[in-house]
Amino acid sequence: MEEKLIDKLLLIGKSVPSLLIGTLISIELALAFLGFGFVVGIPLAVGEVYGNKFVKYLTVLPIVEFFRSIPALVLLFLFYFGASSLNLNFSPFIAALLAMGFRSAAYQSQIFRGAIQSIDVGQMLAARSIGMSKFKAIRYIILPQALRISIPSWSNEYASVLKDTSLVYALGITELMRQGRYIVARTFGNAILVYVVCALIYFLVVHFGVKLLDFLEERYKIPGYEIKKVTTRA
Amino acid sequence: MAQTILKVEDIHKSYGKTEVIKGVSFKVKKGETKVIIGPSGTGKSTLLRCINQLDYLDKGRVWLEDVEISKSPIDINQIRASIGFVFQSFNLFTHLTALDNVRIGPMRVKGMKEKEATKIALEELKRVGLEDKKDHYPAQLSGGQQQRVSIARALSMNPKLILFDEPTSALDPELIGEVLEVMSKLAKEGVTMIVVSHEMGFAHSVANDIIFMDGGIILEEGPPQQIFKNPKHERTAKFLSKITQLEGEKAK
Amino acid sequence: MNFLEFAWNILPTLLKGSLVSIELTILAISIGLLLGIPLSLGRVYGNRFIYACTTIYVEAFRGTPVLTQLFILYFGLPSIGIMFPPFTAAVIGLGLNSAAYQAEYFRGAIQAIKGGQMLAARSIGMNTIKSIRYIVLPQMFRLVIPSWSNELILLLKASSIAYMIQVSELVSVGRQIASQNFRTFEVFLVIAFIYFVIVEILNRILHSVERKIKIPGL
Numbered sequence: 001m002e003e004k005l006i007d008k009l010l011l012i013g014k015s016v017p018s019l020l021i022g023t024l025i026s027i028e029l030a031l032a033f034l035g036f037g038f039v040v041g042i043p044l045a046v047g048e049v050y051g052n053k054f055v056k057y058l059t060v061l062p063i064v065e066f067f068r069s070i071p072a073l074v075l076l077f078l079f080y081f082g083a084s085s086l087n088l089n090f091s092p093f094i095a096a097l098l099a100m101g102f103r104s105a106a107y108q109s110q111i112f113r114g115a116i117q118s119i120d121v122g123q124m125l126a127a128r129s130i131g132m133s134k135f136k137a138i139r140y141i142i143l144p145q146a147l148r149i150s151i152p153s154w155s156n157e158y159a160s161v162l163k164d165t166s167l168v169y170a171l172g173i174t175e176l177m178r179q180g181r182y183i184v185a186r187t188f189g190n191a192i193l194v195y196v197v198c199a200l201i202y203f204l205v206v207h208f209g210v211k212l213l214d215f216l217e218e219r220y221k222i223p224g225y226e227i228k229k230v231t232t233r234a
Numbered sequence: 235m236a237q238t239i240l241k242v243e244d245i246h247k248s249y250g251k252t253e254v255i256k257g258v259s260f261k262v263k264k265g266e267t268k269v270i271i272g273p274s275g276t277g278k279s280t281l282l283r284c285i286n287q288l289d290y291l292d293k294g295r296v297w298l299e300d301v302e303i304s305k306s307p308i309d310i311n312q313i314r315a316s317i318g319f320v321f322q323s324f325n326l327f328t329h330l331t332a333l334d335n336v337r338i339g340p341m342r343v344k345g346m347k348e349k350e351a352t353k354i355a356l357e358e359l360k361r362v363g364l365e366d367k368k369d370h371y372p373a374q375l376s377g378g379q380q381q382r383v384s385i386a387r388a389l390s391m392n393p394k395l396i397l398f399d400e401p402t403s404a405l406d407p408e409l410i411g412e413v414l415e416v417m418s419k420l421a422k423e424g425v426t427m428i429v430v431s432h433e434m435g436f437a438h439s440v441a442n443d444i445i446f447m448d449g450g451i452i453l454e455e456g457p458p459q460q461i462f463k464n465p466k467h468e469r470t471a472k473f474l475s476k477i478t479q480l481e482g483e484k485a486k
Numbered sequence: 487m488n489f490l491e492f493a494w495n496i497l498p499t500l501l502k503g504s505l506v507s508i509e510l511t512i513l514a515i516s517i518g519l520l521l522g523i524p525l526s527l528g529r530v531y532g533n534r535f536i537y538a539c540t541t542i543y544v545e546a547f548r549g550t551p552v553l554t555q556l557f558i559l560y561f562g563l564p565s566i567g568i569m570f571p572p573f574t575a576a577v578i579g580l581g582l583n584s585a586a587y588q589a590e591y592f593r594g595a596i597q598a599i600k601g602g603q604m605l606a607a608r609s610i611g612m613n614t615i616k617s618i619r620y621i622v623l624p625q626m627f628r629l630v631i632p633s634w635s636n637e638l639i640l641l642l643k644a645s646s647i648a649y650m651i652q653v654s655e656l657v658s659v660g661r662q663i664a665s666q667n668f669r670t671f672e673v674f675l676v677i678a679f680i681y682f683v684i685v686e687i688l689n690r691i692l693h694s695v696e697r698k699i700k701i702p703g704l
Binding site for chain 1 (some may be wrong): 513545546549550551552553555557562563564566627643644645646647649650657664669670671672673674675677678681682685686702
């Protein structure tokens with residue numbers, strides 16, 4: 001009996017490095033998807049709020065609807081197989097980045113749109129009244145406020161994206177779940193232990209990430225100004 | 235003869251089917267303080283917003299000094315940088331300190347360097363009596379203080395004239411005084427101002443010229459003594475008596 | 487064969503796959519409903535122990551990926567002797583997961599009603615159970631419809647993850663077709679289209695249901 005316990009512990013010990021690598025890859029992926037989503041999401045939101053009807057109904061909304069109605073897994077396969085059918089050489093990582101990045105952009109654009117629309121109309125009026133162009137007003141007055149307001153909802157998005165990185169397993173990328181799979185294959189059993197540990201790792205990374213975002217929210221709070229929490233998708 | 239800073243000719247403006255401004259014309263000279271009074275909803279605020287085009291004119295022309303600013307193509311941002319606007323609801327930028335609120339115009343619109351813009355901002359804050367609040371955020375200031383900062387923000391752009399849209403109407407009574415004090419001071423210093431207001435005491439003692447608007451047109455125009463003592467129109471007299479009745483009761 | 491012809495050819499097979507996805511979704515959301523309501527009541531009205539247990543459940547399922555949960559059920563449990571067929575594992579996994587999210591939606595709705603309504607119910611002599619049954623729950627159901635509709639759609643999309651544990655739903659059927667003719671990209675274009683259409687239709691239906699059930703003024 002003792003032998004088995006020691007074996008098990010050694011097993012866990014040997015697996016830790018692979019799990020750590022997998023975790024790091026998952027975090028990297030999440031940050032990449034979120035970053036891409038942020039950079040694309042802001043113009044989408046600004047276009048939806050301030051753009052003309054063409055921009056809003058023929059460009060922004062179709063993109064947002066497309067990436068929100070279709071399951072993440074299907075998006076991953078679309079981009080991955082789409083690339084080879086168009087004779088482009090995409091690594092699985094690039095396919096995943098585009099699929100999950102645009103998806104996050106669609107969701108983030110709605111967060112930012114809500115935040116922008118919740119800002120009092122007088123802010124834009126005041127900015128224009130001192131001679132700022134629409135662009136300057138958006139850049140110096142609207143966005144700084146909108147981004148602060150978005151932090152709680154953005155927390156949800158972080159959690160979602162991190163959990164969704166598990167899906168890139170389907171493209172063969174060696175993130176945490178795949179590392180788990182390899183460990184199960186290498187060690188012939190204890191699948192439940194390995195996968196529960198993976199679940200635990202996801203839980204911790206999500207939890208501490210959200211705590212970090214809460215800290216940032218406090219730090220960058222506008223003094224005296226209460227920001228209401230708005231929760232969006234699960 | 236003092237220079238004409240603003241000329242407004244035959245302004246018309248409708249919201250949907252309702253015509254709110256039905257043909258308004260007047261001139262404002264340099265250093266003049268013009269106060270527009272009249273019943274609520276008669277287009278006074280709309281008129282101000284039409285001057286710097288925060289609202290669009292349906293018909294009519296506006297000249298700033300010798301430049302016709304109602305004719306396109308013009309750089310509306312440059313025009314707005316030369317016309318100051320003080321809002322009824324202050325509209326200070328909530329994410330910026332008082333100092334940042336006042337210097338963002340010179341820095342980001344006029345392209346000044348931070349050092350120079352800060353110097354100007356501090357001067358204007360001093361002018362409205364709030365230099366010690368420079369690092370406070372709007373949410374940490376009282377209504378009267380916020381409005382004074384917004385006046386400093388308008389001043390820091392060195393505008394040719396300043397438009398005041400009911401600057402004290404959203405303030406608690408005990409805070410109105412500090413704002414009117416600043417405005418009187420500016421009038422004495424020769425700042426060209428158009429003020430839409432219900433504050434008759436201010437109109438009486440500080441205005442060079444008063445315009446009475448009712449039903450979308452100018453019913454009467456003249457110096458305070460004439461308007462208050464010898465109004466030409468019955469409606470002017472009626473309006474004034476109602477207001478002074480209220481003021482008298484307030485004073486009691 | 488051009489794309490449209492091809493799409494038309496594979497559509498019947500794909501639609502059969504989508505029926506499995508829909509079946510999976512309906513079963514899972516029902517489990518989520520049946521389990522989610524007691525969970526939410528536990529979170530709002532329960533004593534410290536019940537609160538702790540339900541919170542652990544909710545946090546565990548919401549804080550970890552669906553894929554991991556399905557792997558534990560399908561690949562993990564066999565190592566301690568419990569073996570589920572793919573579809574069953576998927577239904578259980580998605581159902582338990584949905585219960586956690588639904589519990590939070592119901593909890594939010596109850597807390598939006600709580601205060602004065604409960605007091606009023608008590609004041610006319612109702613005990614806690616009656617108050618919950620006749621006053622809180624009816625209002626809660628109406629308040630929760632927007633989030634619940636959202637959950638239904640999220641679950642439909644999540645059903646695609648069941649592909650990873652060998653359930654023959656839409657994505658799985660698609661890959662089977664693709665393995666025979668290698669036109670994978672086009673197959674997935676059709677799959678994407680099917681999901682898009684189903685989601686749009688669901689959205690419309692749910693919105694009109696929402697409007698009809700709405701309590702005026704609430």
